[in-house]
Amino acid sequence: xxxxxxxxxxxxxxxxxxxxxxxxxxxxxxxxxxxxxxxxxxxxxxxxxxxxxxxxxxxxxx
Amino acid sequence: xxxxxxxxxxxxxxxxxxxxxxxxxxxxxxxxxxxxxxxxxxxxxxxxxxxxxxxxxxxxxxxxxxxxxxxxxxxxxxxxxxxxxxxxxxxxxxxxxxxxxxxxxxxxxxxxxxxxxxxxxxxxxxxxxxxxxxxxxxxxxxxxxxxxxxxxxxxxxxxxxxxxxxxxxxxxxxxxxxxxxxxxxxxxxxxxxxxxxxxxxxxxxxxxxxxxxxxxxxxxxxxxxxxxxxxxxxxxxxxxxxxxxxxxxxxxxxxxxxxxxxxxxxxxxxxxxxxxxxxxxxxxxxxxxxxxxxxxxxxxxxxxxxxxxxxxxxxxxxxxxxxxxxxxxxxxxxxxxxxxxxxxxxxxxxxxxxxxxxxxxxxxxxxxxxxxxxxxxxxxxxxxxxxxxxxxxxxxxxxxxxxxx
Numbered sequence: 001x002x003x004x005x006x007x008x009x010x011x012x013x014x015x016x017x018x019x020x021x022x023x024x025x026x027x028x029x030x031x032x033x034x035x036x037x038x039x040x041x042x043x044x045x046x047x048x049x050x051x052x053x054x055x056x057x058x059x060x061x062x
Numbered sequence: 063x064x065x066x067x068x069x070x071x072x073x074x075x076x077x078x079x080x081x082x083x084x085x086x087x088x089x090x091x092x093x094x095x096x097x098x099x100x101x102x103x104x105x106x107x108x109x110x111x112x113x114x115x116x117x118x119x120x121x122x123x124x125x126x127x128x129x130x131x132x133x134x135x136x137x138x139x140x141x142x143x144x145x146x147x148x149x150x151x152x153x154x155x156x157x158x159x160x161x162x163x164x165x166x167x168x169x170x171x172x173x174x175x176x177x178x179x180x181x182x183x184x185x186x187x188x189x190x191x192x193x194x195x196x197x198x199x200x201x202x203x204x205x206x207x208x209x210x211x212x213x214x215x216x217x218x219x220x221x222x223x224x225x226x227x228x229x230x231x232x233x234x235x236x237x238x239x240x241x242x243x244x245x246x247x248x249x250x251x252x253x254x255x256x257x258x259x260x261x262x263x264x265x266x267x268x269x270x271x272x273x274x275x276x277x278x279x280x281x282x283x284x285x286x287x288x289x290x291x292x293x294x295x296x297x298x299x300x301x302x303x304x305x306x307x308x309x310x311x312x313x314x315x316x317x318x319x320x321x322x323x324x325x326x327x328x329x330x331x332x333x334x335x336x337x338x339x340x341x342x343x344x345x346x347x348x349x350x351x352x353x354x355x356x357x358x359x360x361x362x363x364x365x366x367x368x369x370x371x372x373x374x375x376x377x378x379x380x381x382x383x384x385x386x387x388x389x390x391x392x393x394x395x396x397x398x399x400x401x402x403x404x405x406x407x408x409x410x411x412x413x414x415x416x417x418x419x420x421x422x423x424x425x426x427x428x429x430x431x432x433x434x435x436x437x438x439x440x441x442x443x444x445x446x447x448x449x450x451x452x453x454x455x456x457x458x459x460x461x462x463x464x465x466x467x
Contacts, residue, residue: 015312016296018303023107025260025270026258026259026268027257027270029145029255030112031139031232032272033231033276034228035224037224042084045080045084045176047339049186052178052179053076053291053431
């Protein structure tokens with residue numbers, strides 16, 4: 001038979017893993033910012049953009 | 063002829079995307095601090111205030127320039143759904159202009175092309191334009207179909223880790239970009255919006271906090287409603303269950319400071335459990351319930367209920383008057399909706415004790431039979447004792463009323 005204190009005890013989940021699913025959730029209006037390749041230099045990014053622009057200009061999609 | 067504002071952005075989108083590629087890669091290197099304050103508006107809604115303290119790196123200022131006195135700065139990625147009560151302000155609380163989602167899409171488009179070209183040496187063998195346009199215009203529920211299309215593209219071009227990750231995020235969200243008139247100094251830009259709870263929550267809330275890894279330092283505060291306390295406040299990685307940081311117990315404005323060791327890779331959120339202070343309702347309610355319980359139990363044990371039925375005017379009046387006291391505790395106006403929700407079950411206990419008293423008084427007033435009086439008063443005493451016990455235990459468990467400012 002359950003003892004009186006046990007009736008009133010709110011058992012704490014042993015693991016916090018997945019606590020989001022056990023709670024009332026506020027789904028953030030924000031998402032994680034989009035990632036970009038680590039170590040990408042400005043020169044590499046600019047070169048990639050120039051290549052992409054040239055290709056789009058050639059395809060007529062620019 | 064000078065270009066119109068919309069045309070300027072179209073011309074500058076590629077340069078701005080080059081700067082964004084660098085900034086999105088190293089959040090902690092230019093964002094000094096991010097502070098979030100979560101105000102609980104009700105059991106269904108919170109308001110999130112965010113401030114981002116940053117310095118635009120000198121080497122990228124020209125790339126981010128839109129016009130002589132305007133620079134575009136990425137602040138966040140917002141989900142593609144209507145924003146409620148959105149507000150964007152500068153340090154002195156003046157309104158800051160922001161790019162519309164279709165304007166931000168011009169930059170996002172260039173970012174996607176850029177990411178594709180960085181990932182794939184043979185990007186020119188495939189026309190990715192239809193897929194990129196689909197990603198930009200997609201609704202979040204189309205994520206599954208886009209994922210399939212991305213896999214097909216990877217089969218043709220080889221692994222595209224950066225492009226697929228970026229595409230995934232831009233399917234569900236759009237860039238929030240502020241238009242600033244000065245990036246020569248350190249800036250603090252604030253924005254705020256309302257968010258709904260997925261389901262009305264009573265005591266355990268989980269607030270997603272994806273931004274906690276996007277600055278060198280992260281602070282979060284919870285503005286707890288009056289008459290309530292945050293019993294526990296913890297920042298948790300939901301994926302692993304790891305506690306990343308913890309705030310003080312039983313606080314009325316708990317704060318957490320967190321410094322991310324790595325960017326991304328976790329599913330962070332603030333887990334807060336709330337409790338009502340004991341002094342405002344639980345203690346008075348427990349006292350009232352005990353008065354009712356003793357009144358009924360003692361009368362049932364020792365009083366001559368039959369005699370009271372014929373000459374019990376004062377006794378009945380005393381019993382019934384307790385309902386007036388109870389009404390004052392139960393029907394309070396101006397209470398925070400979350401407090402009302404949390405206290406609902408305890409109010410029911412008090413109502414049960416009161417009803418027991420009223421029914422017992424009524425049985426006397428209507429001169430019920432001896433057997434009925436015994437049953438009604440006995441059951442009433444039991445109900446009142448049980449209610450008083452529950453209220454007392456909860457009052458003992460509840461946080462103290464004194465504020466810890």
